[in-house]
Amino acid sequence: MLLSVENLRIGFGPLEPLVGVDLGVDKGEILGLVGESGSGKSMTAMSVMGLLPLMGGRIKQGRIVFDGTDLTGLGEKAYRKLRGGRIALITQNPMTSLDPVVRVGRQIDQTAELHLGLSRKAAKARTIELMDRMRIPAPQHTYEQFPHQLSGGLRQRIVIAMALAGDPDLLIADEPTTALDVTVQAQIIQLLVELVRDRGLGLVLITHDMGVIAQTCDRVAVMYCGRVVEYGPVATIFDDPRHPYTKALISCIPQVGMAPGSLTGIPGMVPSARDMPPGCRFNPRCDSVMDICRAREPQINTEAGRSVACFLYAGDRP
Ligand SMILES: Nc1ncnc2c1ncn2[C@@H]1O[C@H](COP(=O)(O)OP(=O)(O)OP(=O)(O)O)[C@@H](O)[C@H]1O
Numbered sequence: 001m002l003l004s005v006e007n008l009r010i011g012f013g014p015l016e017p018l019v020g021v022d023l024g025v026d027k028g029e030i031l032g033l034v035g036e037s038g039s040g041k042s043m044t045a046m047s048v049m050g051l052l053p054l055m056g057g058r059i060k061q062g063r064i065v066f067d068g069t070d071l072t073g074l075g076e077k078a079y080r081k082l083r084g085g086r087i088a089l090i091t092q093n094p095m096t097s098l099d100p101v102v103r104v105g106r107q108i109d110q111t112a113e114l115h116l117g118l119s120r121k122a123a124k125a126r127t128i129e130l131m132d133r134m135r136i137p138a139p140q141h142t143y144e145q146f147p148h149q150l151s152g153g154l155r156q157r158i159v160i161a162m163a164l165a166g167d168p169d170l171l172i173a174d175e176p177t178t179a180l181d182v183t184v185q186a187q188i189i190q191l192l193v194e195l196v197r198d199r200g201l202g203l204v205l206i207t208h209d210m211g212v213i214a215q216t217c218d219r220v221a222v223m224y225c226g227r228v229v230e231y232g233p234v235a236t237i238f239d240d241p242r243h244p245y246t247k248a249l250i251s252c253i254p255q256v257g258m259a260p261g262s263l264t265g266i267p268g269m270v271p272s273a274r275d276m277p278p279g280c281r282f283n284p285r286c287d288s289v290m291d292i293c294r295a296r297e298p299q300i301n302t303e304a305g306r307s308v309a310c311f312l313y314a315g316d317r318p
């Protein structure tokens with residue numbers, strides 16, 4: 001595995017946004033991370049990027065193994081080399097990753113200069129090539145533009161080019177297309193998929209969209225309230241979802257020919273971090289809830305390459 005997260009638990013004071021997350025991604029593979037708002041997808045990304053301390057959080061338990069090295073003990077100085085170098089992050093809002101007063105081309109150059117030690121001239125040549133690869137029209141011209149002069153879709157392509165400029169092995173894309181219109185969304189996802197296939201990158205794709213997961217990912221980790229509740233190959237999980245939460249998410253994917261307005265969310269609300277229900281965190285919303293689900297928290301069980309944390313499928317079923 002290029003990256004494996006093992007039993008990760010993180011804390012912000014008394015709050016624990018992640019309580020035992022396990023997942024992995026290999027080179028040339030796309031792992032989808034899905035779940036409703038607040039499930040811990042971004043926190044997982046922040047943990048891998050080593051950004052928790054800067055946000056006031058910390059790792060309480062578990063390991064984050066990247067290319068054979070546990071990153072959990074790594075200091076900020078070592079992490080700074082890794083970030084933007086071997087591991088890159090793309091976020092939802094490209095403006096947060098871009099400097100408004102620096103020409104976009106230079107911003108890509110700077111990543112290559114910093115992480116690959118290229119000269120300014122070599123970096124520029126590489127930037128133009130990368131921009132071309134991102135299908136940015138007229139790269140020579142766009143190179144000179146400032147972020148505010150570009151459309152949202154172009155800005156996100158610049159951010160992806162910047163993420164690639166350090167020649168990373170692992171890319172984490174945290175809802176990279178949420179802010180974009182549907183056509184542009186599809187183009188950006190397509191670009192990311194090509195990068196994985198052509199360059200052998202490992203990609204963690206964070207999204208709310210089960211449809212995107214089904215179409216693009218190799219494996220999926222379904223998160224709910226700081227846990228991975230189901231994990232496995234996309235084909236397996238979509239053919240035969242086990243966790244009631246996964247089933248609910250899949251049933252919310254809009255189908256072709258569905259009447260407008262018939263789109264429904266999952267009934268009930270995600271509990272707040274301060275008010276977690278005892279037992280399985282999904283039990284108040286689960287249509288298959290049993291007594292034990294209110295009493296005990298199900299462990300994640302792995303069987304035949306897939307994992308699920310649910311008493312319906314637990315070895316220790318009552
Ligand atoms: N800076 C922070 N300090 C403390 N807790 C936080 C912070 N940011 C988020 N949280 C909490 O961590 C939990 C997980 O949040 P996270 O942002 O990872 O969710 P998410 O799955 O990315 O949601 P979304 O789909 O809305 O982006 C939530 O309970 C949230 O309230």
Ligand SMILES: [Mg+2]
Pocket residue numbers: 041042043174
């Ligand atoms: Mg998020």
